[in-house]
Amino acid sequence: MRNKVYNSNTKPGDTMIKEKIQNALNLQLNQELYAFYLYxxxxxxxxxxxxxxxxxxxxxQAEEEKNHGLKFYDYILQSRGKVDLKQIEAPKKTWKSAREVFEDTYNHEKKVTESIYDIVDLAIAERDHATHNFLQWFVSEQVEEEATALKILEKIKFIGDNQGALFILDREVGTRSNA
Ligand SMILES: [Fe+2]
Ligand SMILES: [Fe+2]
Structure with a gap:
């Protein structure tokens, strides 16, 4: 039994995740860091x-995305994979209105959900139960992320051109301190 474990062909530097999975996780790490930049x-x-x-x-929100990136970073290392830090795309710098910002935020979160689902599909196809399990936290997180962005977007749509109401909403969302 002992020999079975210690005489395996693994050596330092070997990975515990398949290359396909590792690549997908590294791409997602980059996406999370891009989200950090965008927000x-x-x-x-x-x-x-x-x-x-x-x-x-x-x-x-940006801080949260940085932490999401670090979760992928830690998981890749824990799986003895190789972290591949890619170039981070420069985000958009200006918007027409608060409404446009939250439209972008909501759309971005929907895109991230899709890409998390793609890795979940890949983990299932590759029978990588550990990665599948790791990703479940992100599946739940995305439900929350989409709902929060949509809620603020709907409030902004509701108040329309009313600047006074926008400043009241500004005060309301400004109380966030959960990251
Ligand atoms: Fe994220
Ligand atoms: Fe997010």
Whole structure:
């Protein structure tokens, strides 16, 4: 029994995840870091409009995305895979309105959900139960991320051109401190 374990062909440097899975996880790590960049850019845009509540909200959102990236980073290392830090695409720098920012946010989250689902599909196809299990946290997280972005987008749509209401909403979203 002992020999069976220790006489296996594994050696330091061998990975416990398949290359296909490793590549997908590295791409997702990059996507999460891109989201960090995107939301940080949105935070600075809101700051330039003196909408400090929205700016604060986006900064927390950015922090969350950085942490998502680190979850992938840690999981790849834990699986003895190789982390491949790719170039991070430059995000959009300016928007027409708060509404456009939250349309982009909601659409971005939907895109991320799709890409998480793609890796889940791949993990199932490759019978990688560990990765499948790891990804379940992200499946739940995306439900929350989409719902939160949509809720704020709907409120912004509801208030329309009412600047006073926008400042009240700014104060409301500015209370976020959960990241
Ligand atoms: Fe994320
Ligand atoms: Fe997200």
């Amino acid at each position: 940080l850019s949105m935070s600075s845009y809101f700051d330039s409009l003196n909408l400090s509540g929205f700016s604060n909200w986006m900064r927390f």
